[in-house]
Amino acid sequence: MIRGAMMREPLAAGSESAEAIAAKVDASLFVPADFDANAAERGGYSDYSYWRSTMRGFLKNRVALGFLLLLGALLLFTFVQPLLPGQKSPTHIHIDPATGMQYRNVAPGAEFWFGTNTIGQDLWARIWGGTRTSLMLGLLVGVAEMLIGITFGAIWGYVRRLDGVITEIYNVINNIPTTIVLMLLAYILRPSFKTMVIAMCATGWLGLARFVRNQIVIIRDREYNLASRCLGTPSRRIIVKNLLPYLVSVIMLQTALSIPGTIGWEVFLTYIGLGLPVSIPSLGNLVNEGRQIMMSPELRYQLLFPTIILSLITISFYVLGNAFSDASDPRNHV
Amino acid sequence: MLKYTIKRLGQSLITLFIVVSAVFLLMRLLPVEGYFGDGYDKLSESQREAVLQKMGLLDPWYVQMGAFYKGLLRGDLGVSTIYRKDVPVLEVIGPRVPYSMKFGIVATCLALIAGLGMGVSMAKNKGKGLDKLWTGYVVFVNAVPLAVYLLFIQLYGTSLLDLPLLFDKYMPSSWILPAVSMSLGGIAGYAMWMRRYMVDELNKDYIKLAKAKGLSQSTIMVRHVMRNAYVPMAQYLPASILMTISGSIYIESLYSIPGMGGLLVDVIQRQDNTMVQALVLIFSSVGIIGLFLGDLLMALFDPRIKLSKSGASR
Numbered sequence: 001m002i003r004g005a006m007m008r009e010p011l012a013a014g015s016e017s018a019e020a021i022a023a024k025v026d027a028s029l030f031v032p033a034d035f036d037a038n039a040a041e042r043g044g045y046s047d048y049s050y051w052r053s054t055m056r057g058f059l060k061n062r063v064a065l066g067f068l069l070l071l072g073a074l075l076l077f078t079f080v081q082p083l084l085p086g087q088k089s090p091t092h093i094h095i096d097p098a099t100g101m102q103y104r105n106v107a108p109g110a111e112f113w114f115g116t117n118t119i120g121q122d123l124w125a126r127i128w129g130g131t132r133t134s135l136m137l138g139l140l141v142g143v144a145e146m147l148i149g150i151t152f153g154a155i156w157g158y159v160r161r162l163d164g165v166i167t168e169i170y171n172v173i174n175n176i177p178t179t180i181v182l183m184l185l186a187y188i189l190r191p192s193f194k195t196m197v198i199a200m201c202a203t204g205w206l207g208l209a210r211f212v213r214n215q216i217v218i219i220r221d222r223e224y225n226l227a228s229r230c231l232g233t234p235s236r237r238i239i240v241k242n243l244l245p246y247l248v249s250v251i252m253l254q255t256a257l258s259i260p261g262t263i264g265w266e267v268f269l270t271y272i273g274l275g276l277p278v279s280i281p282s283l284g285n286l287v288n289e290g291r292q293i294m295m296s297p298e299l300r301y302q303l304l305f306p307t308i309i310l311s312l313i314t315i316s317f318y319v320l321g322n323a324f325s326d327a328s329d330p331r332n333h334v
Numbered sequence: 335m336l337k338y339t340i341k342r343l344g345q346s347l348i349t350l351f352i353v354v355s356a357v358f359l360l361m362r363l364l365p366v367e368g369y370f371g372d373g374y375d376k377l378s379e380s381q382r383e384a385v386l387q388k389m390g391l392l393d394p395w396y397v398q399m400g401a402f403y404k405g406l407l408r409g410d411l412g413v414s415t416i417y418r419k420d421v422p423v424l425e426v427i428g429p430r431v432p433y434s435m436k437f438g439i440v441a442t443c444l445a446l447i448a449g450l451g452m453g454v455s456m457a458k459n460k461g462k463g464l465d466k467l468w469t470g471y472v473v474f475v476n477a478v479p480l481a482v483y484l485l486f487i488q489l490y491g492t493s494l495l496d497l498p499l500l501f502d503k504y505m506p507s508s509w510i511l512p513a514v515s516m517s518l519g520g521i522a523g524y525a526m527w528m529r530r531y532m533v534d535e536l537n538k539d540y541i542k543l544a545k546a547k548g549l550s551q552s553t554i555m556v557r558h559v560m561r562n563a564y565v566p567m568a569q570y571l572p573a574s575i576l577m578t579i580s581g582s583i584y585i586e587s588l589y590s591i592p593g594m595g596g597l598l599v600d601v602i603q604r605q606d607n608t609m610v611q612a613l614v615l616i617f618s619s620v621g622i623i624g625l626f627l628g629d630l631l632m633a634l635f636d637p638r639i640k641l642s643k644s645g646a647s648r
Contacts, residue, residue, distance in 0.1 A: 172349045175622045179580040184614055187602055188360055264479025268584060271481055273603045287482060294489055307486070311478045318477035 050245050050330065057327030064323030071316035074309075078135060081128040088122040090129030090281045095120065105299055114305050117289060126281045127306055131313070133282040134266060137193065138259035141200045146255045148205040150247075153212025157220065170210065178203045182265060186274035193276060196269070200262050208254040215246050249329040256321025260314030267310075283310045338633055346626040353618045358402055361611045362395055411615070416606040423612040427594060433503075434586070434593035438578050440513045445520025445574060452521060453528020460533060468525060475522040481584060484515050488588055501591040512589045516581050520574045527570060528563075535559050565636040572628030576621050 058064065081087060088094070094103045094116060102120030106112050114123035156166045173181075185199035219225065219242070228238050263283060269275045270284030271291070278285055283306055290303025326332060386392050393401075405412065411423040418426055456465045475483070491511050492499045498508040535541065536559070544554045579595075586596035594613060601609035 171345070172352050175346075175349050175625050176353055176618045177576045177579045177621045179583060180614055180617045180621070183583075183598070183602065184357065184360065184610075187610060188363055260477055260479070264481060267479050267481040271584065272587075272599050287485070291485060294485075300489075303485075303489075307482050310482060314479060315473070315477040318473060 048333075050333075053333040054248075054324075054328045057332060058324060061323045061327070064320055067316045067319045067323075070312065071320065074131075074313060074316070075135070078128055078131045081125075088125045090125040091121065091279065093120045094122065105302075107298070108301055115301055117302055118293060123302060123305060126286060127309055129281040130283045130286045130306065131309055133193075133276070133280055134263045134284070134310075135259075135313070137196055137200075137266060137282070138262040140197055141204060141262045142255045142258045144197065144201045145204040145208060145258050146251060148201065149208030149254065150212055150251065152205065153209040154216065156209060156213040157216030166213075170206065173203075173206060179268075182269065183272065183274065186269055191274060191277055193280070196266060196276060199269075200265060204258050204261070208251065211250045211254065212247060215250060216243065219243055219246055245328075245330045249325045252328060253321050253325035256317050256324065260317045263310065263314055335633065339630060342626060342629055346622050350619060350622055353622070354406070354615055355399070357611060357614055357618070358399055359395065361607060362398070364607055411612040412608040414601075414606055414609050416604050417601050417609050423609055426609065427597065427612065427616070430592055430594050430597055433591055434582060434595060437513060437516060437586070437591065437593065438575075438582060440509075441516035441578050441581075442520065442574060444513060444517040445524055445578075448517065449521040449524025450528050452525035454532060456525060456529040457532035457536070460529075465529075472522045472526050475518055480519065480581060483518075484581075484585060484588060487511065487515050499589075501589045503592075508589075512585050512591060515585050516578060519577050519581055523570070523574060523577070527566070531563060531566065532559065535562065565632060568628060568631040568635055571631065572625040575624035575628075579617055579620060 094112075095101065096103055103112070103116045104120050105118060106116040106120075108115040108123075112122050112124065114127060117123055117126065152166070155162060156170075157163075181203050182199050185202055186195055189195040189198065225238060225242055228242060266275060266282060266284040267287050268284075270282070270288045275284045275288070276282050286306035287303065287310065290300075290306060293299045294303050383392070391398070402412075409424065413420050413422050414426055452468055456468050459465045488499070488511065491497065495511075497511055498505055500508070501512060502508045541554060541558060544558055549557075582593065583595035583598055585591070586593040587599040590596065594616065598610070598613045598617070601613065
């Protein structure tokens with residue numbers, strides 16, 4: 001096409017004769033080609049790559065990139081912080097050597113960067129310890145929900161005979177407010193890290209399973225899948241190349257959103273009194289401790305610092321999840 | 335329509351039955367100490383057994399369940415064991431229902447009106463400042479945990495607007511913050527949905543035709559765009575009811591509103607098993623009824639839903 005355009009231009013200008021052009025043309029370009037069996041079989045080819053397109057779409061989103069950097073820095077610091085020099089233990093109660101009393105409610109300063117809480121624990125260390133706990137909880141629940149959701153969703157979508165049964169089960173569970181299920185499970189089991197994971201996994205996988213099921217039902221009988229099957233494409237390839245790209249976006253979004261969701265539920269359950277034991281620093285416990293003393297303005301830093309970190313983390317996950325979901329949706333790829 | 339209603343009703347009743355049974359059986363897993371209150375350590379072994387015997391907790395589970403269902407049909411949910419000892423559960427809950435209902439209805443209406451208005455204004459100013467501002471609001475409400483931002487609304491809202499910190503039924507101004515707080519999530523949901531709906535819908539051919547016919551903008555909006563919005567709106571309503579329930583539990587407890595949500599938090603903290611069981615059942619029933627009504631509304635509004643054939647599994 002480019003070659004044609006270049007050749008037409010001088011003609012339009014009328015500065016060169018036809019013979020002069022013919023002399024310039026490389027005659028070897030016009031020799032008939034040999035028959036090539038491979039070339040005859042070759043279909044339309046594009047250098048489209050799903051993941052490259054996804055990355056390109058994602059990198060274009062400046063806001064999401066900013067949040068990615070922020071979240072990366074936060075995550076890195078959260079896990080590196082205890083290894084840094086001069087850090088205090090999140091559960092150690094600091095005692096003033098002069099008076100033998102605890103350092104209660106010390107305002108933020110040089111010794112305690114974020115101050116101390118009502119019983120003399122270092123808030124700076126507690127915040128990062130709490131963030132570690134909450135992030136571990138979020139990641140664990142997110143991954144577990146993803147695995148359960150995909151498995152159930154795939155069975156639900158693929159096995160037509162089970163469709164009716166699973167739909168009925170889904171309707172039963174989906175009819176009960178999530179809050180109630182969570183509270184009931186946390187109430188019946190003893191408050192612990194394990195209880196939290198079980199309670200949140202019990203409710204969280206439903207949404208993902210339904211999305212996966214709907215996508216599979218929509219896509220599995222599309223013409224291009226039928227065509228692939230007729231042409232003898234192996235099932236593995238159909239799943240990886242035809243189905244998965246449509247699911248990646250939904251799966252990533254749901255998983256990314258389940259992390260801030262889990263952190264939020266943890267705060268909520270802690271408020272009700274069903275959260276993690278107070279001996280474990282977590283964002284929920286920190287917010288709850290801060291809430292109890294929020295009426296005195298000079299102590300509000302104990303509520304503000306944890307909520308700021310918590311909000312940064314949840315907003316980052318939310319924005320990143322949405323941005324990645326947009327970028328990885330094949331319908332948005334050009 | 336009648337056939338569909340009956341079928342959907344049957345489905346809801348089965349769901350209700352399964353939920354009630356599941357909750358009842360799960361509650362049997364709890365240690366029996368929860369039924370004694372503070373005096374557990376003072377009682378001797380035989381006294382404990384006598385109490386449990388009297389409450390029927392030593393019977394096999396199916397006998398207990400039979401007795402429970404018999405009581406349920408007579409409208410008897412048992413007596414409170416700790417919160418208000420030996421007072422029938424329904425007597426404790428009864429006076430609290432109106433508060434929860436009033437707040438729920440006010441919050442749902444507020445969310446519907448404000449959310450739809452916001453969505454329309456976002457769609458009209460698509461890509462401009464107002465759209466971005468409201469999008470920021472939606473992201474904030476969805477991303478930051480409810481338990482955190484509602485706390486800050488209570489903390490700073492009351493001092494900035496000079497409103498009372500706790501609910502007081504004789505002071506109308508103390509209603510404002512809880513009701514607004516309860517509707518915030520719903521507003522974000524409705525606004526986002528309305529924006530997407532409007533943007534999609536205004537690009538469709540039938541709207542172009544209506545414009546080409548020379549209909550005025552307001553006629554197009556009322557007669558075409560809004561008329562088609564009823565169906566998905568009805569579909570969204572149950573979800574927003576479920577969301578209001580979640581919010582109400584936290585908000586009622588935060589503002590000390592004497593409603594059912596605050597009560598649930600109270601009885602969980604004091605481990606009153608019968609009260610927890612009764613309230614969980616009531617909240618689940620509200621959820622199930624909400625979804626049932628939502629489906630009926632949708633069937634009523636949407637001429638395209640085929641009522642006889644497998645409408646439920648869609």
